[in-house]
Amino acid sequence: MIADVQIIKENNVPVFAVIPYAQYEEMRRRLAVAENLDAKIKFPLEVAEMNALKGYSLIKAWRIYRGKTQSELAAAMGITQGAFSQIEKSARNQSETLRRVAAVLNVKPEQLTLDD
Template sequence: MTVPTNYQIINNRSGLPEYVLVPYEKFLQLTNQSKINLTDGVPSEVVDLLFDKQYSAARAWREYLGLTQNECANKLGISQSAYSQLESSDRPRKATRIKLATALGINETQLDLRP
């Protein structure tokens, strides 16, 4: 990532940096990043849903991404009820995990989270 050269630092009352003003276009670039960084693993929110609420990986990822079952089903080209069955499965087949991961925009290994 490049550091903007056109920015302003605003210090707090103690004289320590508290805010940085950047050009609006740069702000849009910085805030329009993907919710998931595929090289950094699984977000803690997904892990919390998996272990605290005992969700399947498919459901945890779907909820993290803010998608409905119907939206996921449409991405996969299946019915909502078929997607619901897929989501309730603890260990979908590898081919199914690959299709689901592709539809969600994540790596297939990010759906294989349970021992």
């Protein structure tokens, strides 16, 4: 997500990171949505950072956090790696798909979306 970062240094020490305004707005939007989530739904910091700062889907962020490959999760779900890749990239998965992915990641389905 953040590709065009300019680092400003003082005395060779980074003091500011400048990003394009569109990226800043996207980060603000993601943060606002995350803050409005039900208080019972928690995300590890690493998952939140991968989602907000790198632009990873929550499914991808959780997969990486759990140390799993697409192939491993696809096998656990009884689907192909390519099919899992499509699920991971999709912004709008069906609730049954989210339940199945949540089960193999050992999370709540609500932890896989930013819907409020």
